[in-house]
Amino acid sequence: MAIELTETNRSALRARYRAERDKRLRPDGNEQYLEPSGRFANLLDDTYTAPFERDAIDTDVTVLVVGAGFAGLVIGARLKQAGIEDVRLVDKAGDVGGVWYWNRYPGAMCDTAAMVYLPLMEEVGTVPSAKYVAAPEIHAHARRIADTFGLYDGALLSTGIESIIWDDAISRYVVRTDRGDVLRAKFVCMGTGPLHRPKLPGVPGIHDFAGHAFHTSRWDWAYTGGDPTGAPMTGLADKRVGIIGTGATAVQCIPHLSRSAKELLVFQRTPSAIDERNNHPIDREWFAALESGWQRKWMMNFATLQMMGFAEEDLVKDGWTDISQRIRDRMIELIGAGGTAGPETLLRAYEESDDEKMSEIRARVDALVGDARTAEALKPWYRQLCKRPCFHDEYLQSFNNPNTRLVDTDGQGVERIDATGVWVGGVHHELDCLVIASGFEVGTSYSRRSGYDVTGAGGRALSDKWEEGMRSLHGIHVHGFPNLLIVGIAQGANQIANVPQNYVENGLAIAGVVAHAERTGAARVEPTLEAEDAWVDFITSTQRGLRANPDCTPGYYNNEGRPMGRRELLNGSGHPAGPIAFFEHLESWRSTGEFAGLEFTA
Ligand code: NDP
16 A cells, blocks of 8 residues: 655644644643552452462572563573572462463454564474464463473462562562562562553543443453453343453454444544554474574564664564564665765654555555544554554454444543443443453552562662662663662663563573572672663663654653653663664673673672
């Protein structure tokens, strides 16, 4: 679908984008969302695992890993590979899997190709069924990692952390849990992930709704009928169902709700950009013929192309690599026509490629949605990376089903909720069931999201140290917090299109540091303040990333449209030259065995 864009319609597009953004900007930003409380307090509970009693334990451990999602599992596996046997995972969930444990809504699947998304596939022998795989298959892979590396042994599941406090006298963290456990951990790895605390839309009256309501991350299968593998939700056959939110989660579950509910009302504040999915099965013979080491090659190829780099072949070839390759190709074109190879040309290439891509995405809505008014309302008017890009081959068509209606709020969101339903633009919509697809806390403080703090040397809390923004060496080590290892994406590769790759690569460095400490008898490992400062200066020296554009419509990618201050810059930074540069840097840093910037003390 080639779209001809002239200077005139480009500037009209800019004006439309700004107008749509302005409509949505609100002074309360992140503060608009509500924490689960009152009738929604149970949203933080684990509804998937039956409660059980166990005796509290009091013990020493070499490495305690907080979180048993892909972050914790990959770090656990890397530690075991490095010969560290005494590893304990702790998670409030009843099983490993993290977001893939909690998110069991119908249609849940990963938008990133399984070949690069599922970590450690070669190590555990997973063969993906398709290019993109569904949540149960991803959860099964997580369990396989735990089995393969013996990570269920000693794991404390259905266990919440209450405090993590460094004790200088014993050079260990004393970790207490909500089951009365006391664990003295030589090292603590924090693999808590970015998207685990559900949030509620800040709609007046939300607590008054008397019908059935639940958040997508705690899908109520007992009420809806069906199951996560796709069995029909017969419990909804006589129900008028409403869903608030049209982000990546809602896009995946709406086709299923549309198939099952008597009536479905989709309350939309901002439409998502829906590109094509094009899923297909993986040929087992082709897969079996892949050479050893294929997965790292695929991951690096994806990261290279997704960040506008060059590679002979696009192995994954999807919507993530498409946009950056368009930018790269446009950049070459502009330079060929006399442009300079600098940031101005890059920005122009980005803008033009993005205009083209988003025009195609809007044309796709027209092609797939029958009703012209509904189609118009489903069109996204912003740059693709302002919000999480979505990929789906059935979502838009759902609005052609006679039982499914889009209730567009023109950027304002749901007005209010009462006992019987939802109000939008002065119109009341009666509902039996309200599905809340409003996402997870992202911009709030670390201690608020986790419910506890980490206390380092001298009694300083991590939330205090990071009050003005994260500070670390490589996004892993924090001065003042000996033996604490952060397992995340920020201040490292910041590879958001394939989050597990951050863990796979960082895990090698983390395991290398722990193994070195164990080998040399070091009791304490900590980055110097100079090394931490130098790293923070380095990663904040150049603004990377095109998504923090001030013209962006609000969302969690851009601090809900609020100005990006120093704190947001620090929390969202990565290596200025991108993920590949960071992974290469980390590999050479660990390979020398010197771990420059870290102090190992006996
Ligand atoms: P999001 O935060 O992306 O979406 C929340 C939705 O709720 C938005 O559409 C938002 O509108 C809407 N909303 C919030 N408040 C209101 C209101 N008052 N009235 C009406 N609508 C409202 O959450 P998701 O759970 O969809 O996704 C979270 C993240 O999880 C994704 O960005 C992605 O990273 C990850 N994910 C990944 C998947 C994968 O394939 N790997 C699949 C699913 C999720 P608005 O846009 O206007 O703010």
